[in-house]
Amino acid sequence: MVNIHVMAEGNQRKTLEERSQMTDVERLRHSTAHVLATAIAKIWPEAQFAAGPPVENGFYYDVELNHRISPDDFEAIEKEMTIVVKENQKFERIDVSRDEALELAKSGRLGALGERDIESTFKIDLLNDIPEEEEISIYKNGDFWDLCAGPHVPRTGNCKAFKLMSVASAFYKGDANNPQLQRIYGTAFKNKTQLNEYLEQLEEAKKRDHRKVGKELGLFHFDESVGQGLVLWKPKGSIIRNELQKFISNELDKKGYSQVFTPHIGKLDLYRTSGHFPYYEESQFSPIVDRDSMQKLADEGCTCGELSNKLKEGETDGFLLKPMNCPHHIKIFSSEHRSYRDLPVRLAEFGTVYRWEKSGELGGLTRVRSFTQDDAHLFCTDDQVQDEIMGCLDLVKVVLNTLGIEDYRVRVGLRDADSNKYVGDPQNWDRAENALREAASSLEVPFTEESGEAAFYGPKIDFVVKDVIGREWQLGTVQVDYNLPERFDLNYIGPDNKPHRPVMIHRAPFGSLERFVAVLIEHFEGSFPTWLAPEQVRILPISEKFTIPAEERLNELLEVGARASMDNSAEKIGAKIRLAQLDKVPYMLIIGANEVETNTISVRHRSRGDIGSLSPEEFINNFQDEVRNRAL
RNA sequence: GCUCAUGUAGCUCAGGGGUAGAGCACUUCCUUGGUAAGGAAGAGGUCACGGGUUCAAAUCCCGUCAUGAGCUCCA
Incomplete structure (x- = not known):
């Protein structure tokens, strides 16, 4: 079982049966990819097209072109696309023989608006991939002809709600040995309303991006001088x-389970035994060679290449930052004589x-x-x-x-x-x-x-x-x-x-x-359940007059292990609440004259709003229950 | 690693060959208030780093580093 998304992104050929199962929106997106290609061919007639399938949220078309397409070009391309859509060209399927198709490709006619003095290189290659028994078809919209099994929507006028999203590179057929193509991603929907809904969804999703939220809430930091991909966890x-x-x-x-601790490094020999070294050498940090060996090698005038060989062949020893924990754990297992009674x-x-x-x-x-x-x-x-x-x-x-x-x-x-x-x-x-x-x-x-x-x-x-x-x-x-x-x-x-x-x-x-x-x-969009929230409760005195009773409440909370703090700034209560909301603190406790008089606290929850007043004991009980149960 | 884009104050971003900008955050002062922004003043930057072009570079060019999207990879 492989889902459609994977199929479309992979570079395996779709069977005819799979193509006939294309959903309406996939068909639309595939057609829009042709509209995109038509527009590009108008602007850059020398463009060589490879494949242009629908993908999960849109489509792409791979193109080889000396001009480097950048997002700045999108406006011009989209303008041409709009013209093609307005012309409401018919998508016309023509069945051809293999030879006819090959001839067209050789005259540069496929993935193009007319004959060219260059061959349609990728189309020729794609043609050769089509199994003998399979029918070969050309799709035409206006003057744009393309090798394509279809299916398509009836007319380019159906592709009226689209947007180009990004440009990236992709290897032809996903093979790093093949030429690198420019891949233009776009999306398309039945109508503008659906398109806009999708674009809004994307915007909404971006707000939840852990990199953005992590920065806003001060959860972690990456520092250039520490190194790429090395997380600094903030408090x-x-x-x-x-x-x-x-x-x-x-x-x-x-x-x-039995919990253990093991070091972050181990001798190369350990990983030679496990097979991690040198089999997965590419995805490991380079070995650490000990000082004496390094000196000796340097004295011998050893080159880097020789060092690498010596390490691989085991002539020189060193340590490896561990790429996995298994070898260490295995050594703990094998450190004792084990009976079947000990297992697992x-x-x-x-x-x-x-x-x-x-x-x-x-x-x-x-x-x-x-x-x-x-x-x-x-x-x-x-x-x-x-x-x-x-x-x-x-x-x-x-x-x-x-x-x-x-x-x-x-x-x-x-x-x-x-x-x-x-x-x-x-x-x-x-x-x-x-x-x-x-x-x-x-x-x-x-x-x-x-x-x-x-x-x-x-x-x-x-x-x-x-x-x-x-x-x-x-x-x-x-x-x-x-x-x-x-x-x-x-x-x-x-x-x-x-x-x-x-x-x-x-x-x-x-x-x-x-x-x-x-x-x-x-x-959680950064709003962690109380048991996980970095700051669980924030005390908000109405004014500085109530600092002392507020501090008492704070100490009671700290006493029971709550992660609590107090906002004693000179701001008004509205501003303090706003800050606590932005910090996504689950509970805000408001302390003013009323609370002091009645010995209560006013509780506000970040998503449930004003909860009303409780006695401090009641709040602490509820709070502890919530944390203990890891309530969501 | 590759292609493209981006890098300006703690954060979000504007600007752009001739003295470095805004909002928020920060500091101080005024204000002492009732459920999402009270007011004023101040401080804060080698415009990622290194080269080059230029009388002059944050701005243009090259390289490096980092970030983002995608490709490839992912025990």
Whole structure:
């Protein structure tokens, strides 16, 4: 099961059947892509077009062109598009033979307004990709002819509500070895009203962007001089992170996990054994070579290339910033003689790992170079795999339910039957895949099974959510691993008094705290539930006359562990409320003459507004209940 | 890493070859109030960094770094 979005963005050919299933709006968007191409061909007749499919919220067309299209060009392009729409050209389908199509492409006629003295290079290539048995068709609108299987709307006049969104680069057919094309993204709707609604939605979504909210609320900071993708958690963000850790840690204690601590680095040999080095060298920080070895190499006049080889071949030793926690945990497991009676062993750690992500991939808290996984490794027998997976999913469920996250999808990554790249006994794979499938169905959440999506070492379940701009991010994951126990020669003594190989399960219900916090910020729009809110209560004295009674209330709150503060500024109450609202503080307590006289506090909630007056004891009781229950 | 865009005060942004701008935030003073902005004054910048062109560069050019969108990648 692969969804349409993935199909459209991937570069696999759509089958005719899939094309016939195109929704009305997809058809419209695909047609608008042709209108875009027509406009570009008018302005730059030499443009070479590749593919122009509909995508989730619009369409794009890939074009090769010496002129660098920038957003400044959009106005002119849109103007030409409007003309094409106004001319209300008919989209006309013409079936042609392969030879006819090829001839047209060779005379530059495809993706163009007329014959040219250049070939339609990409169209020729695309033509060659069309299977023998498939019909070949040309679509014409006005003088613009294009190789296209369709379908299209009847006339260009149907494409009246569109907007060009952005320009980016894309490799032809998604292959980095192919030429880089300019990809122009646009969106289109049935009418202007729907288009405007969509654009407004986009604006609304941007307000929730965790990077924006995180800055406004002072949760985290990235500093140029610290480095790309390296998060500085500010005090308020650290509170959220700590609360999440306390929460999960508490759950781990209930579920029979043992929490451990391990260092952030390990010897290269460790990662040679695990296979991370040099197999995943590209995505790791370079090794740290110890001082003496470095000096010795320098004295020998060793070049960087030679050093790299020596490291790979194990002639020179060094340390690696850990890209994963598993090797360390494995060493804890293997540090003792294990009996089957000890299993499962569940080792958990909030483990910080380091990965050398390419600079262009980094962004906000969702993709960073140093992040902390709520990681654990379970060592169990084959018979225990099913139960352990269920236990892991229970934990993920508790986490997501507690935080009210419902908008996620579950992906079961299975092996590709035709491939032999997988390690481990096929029978065990079958069992593990069945166990994962069964576990996933027990979630009562839609899930997709995707073959070929397994890791080479075992099948997995991923929990995937979308961010405000519609990008998908993997959060929690549960993965079965047959590889590392083998590589590290792990064993336990079975009832038969013989050594047996344990199975490992990697799991992280949050994935990484960084990415998870990003998702939470966007989910709550910065208005965190009280138990997570960096500042839970703010006392607002009506005037400075009431500082002393207000301070008493503040101290009572601090006494019971509330994160509370007082706004004692010379502002009027309206201004103080406004500030507290902007800071998204859940509770505002107003103290003035009335409250002092009756020994009450007036409570205002950031979203429920004025709640009325309560006795201080009543408020504290309610507050503590809310925090204890992690109410949403 | 690649393509394009962006980088001006703590934040949001205007400006632009000839003395650096606004709003908010900040500091001080006045005001002491009742559920989303009371008033005044003040302070704050090597215009990301490094080169170049120029009598003169924040402005133009080149490079670097960082940010954003997309592509590729993602154990």
